[in-house]
């Protein structure tokens with residue numbers, strides 16, 4: 501299946517106003533209604549949609565308090581949509597929306613949408629560093645620590661679900677949707693990516709009891725660690741609650757910084773994730789804190805040495 | 808002499824009149840750089856809890872300063888994964904820590920309306936888990 505990755509997450513929330521304020525400060529641009537509901541996009545056109553939880557156009561909520569209502573995947577072409585429709589129709593109800601989006605639920609009841617991707621190709625500079633023994637990447641007289649630099653999410657990176665049967669979900673995404681297993685935490689914790697994505701993961705599953713079912717977090721890729729630190733520090737300065745980070749994960753190598761959000765899930769900035777092709781062989785580790793990060797820092801207010 | 812009188816109290820953290828009815832407020836009584844306790848006022852009752860969600864056991868609840876309640880202000884919300892808690896008992900009624908409870912902090916409201924927290928013998932807030940890494 502020529503699936504590219506998550507293009508849009510749809511939320512049904514308590515307070516659209518609170519979410520609008522949070523997401524704007526997180527760095528996504530609003531393309532929607534005056535009341536703050538609608539779509540919020542990253543630089544490449546992937547993003548989040550936010551509606552009131554009783555909006556009649558939303559799929560029904562999960563039986564927990566998770567506010568995620570739908571995950572929409574971008575696919576390469578109409579041909580793929582046809583294949584998905586045929587494949588999923590074998591054992592579940594599939595609807596085709598007026599805009600061509602194919603909708604169904606996965607094996608744990610998470611609502612899914614598939615549509616031809618609306619991602620725009622990015623042509624942006626990467627983070628550049630100067631490293632001894634290598635040619636400088638940042639030229640002479642170019643400053644790296646620019647406090648005023650824009651630090652905007654470039655693309656929706658991944659989602660993480662709490663699922664009561666991780667093995668069943670893994671089988672669904674691998675066998676039915678053509679995802680690849682990249683790494684695994686023993687006992688339910690597969691990192692998965694769809695066929696047309698080279699990132700270490702776009703979907704991570706955490707085995708949990710039924711009453712936890714829902715969204716653990718979503719993440720957006722930043723230019724690099726410096727933008728991640730800039731964006732995260734600005735969130736802290738505005739009074740948002742840092743949850744975990746900044747730090748660097750082991751599986752995927754991505755830098756991370758998680759914040760609590762009014763969508764009732766963590767919102768993560770990430771940067772510099774590993775990419776792989778089909779020659780990769782999956783690793784496996786027990787799920788424990790030592791294995792989830794190679795280091796963890798904690799933000800503290802400004803400080804400078806003095807005398 | 809009652810048992811309460813032997814336990815140390817924090818300084819005054821706020822006055823009852825500072826708290827709006829139906830709202831929640833975070834406090835940092837130990838100057839840790841972030842709020843570690845929060846209170847919810849309902850009428851003349853004030854409920855206080857340690858700002859740690861029982862789901863992960865060491866993480867804060869709000870998404871920003873004082874944002875501890877659901878939109879309808881009827882429950883306490885952990886905005887990390889949406890657990891909701893009964894305001895009066897601290898019990899999680901829906902979400903990832905169903906049936907578990909927030910740790911209550913005992914508070915004292917003086918006749919003048921000064922609010923202080925009781926501390927346990929180790930000078931920590933009562934109910935505050937010891938986080939070891």
Ligand code: FES
Pocket residue numbers: 860861862863864866868885886887888889890902903904
């Ligand atoms: S940490 Fe509070 S609901 Fe998960």
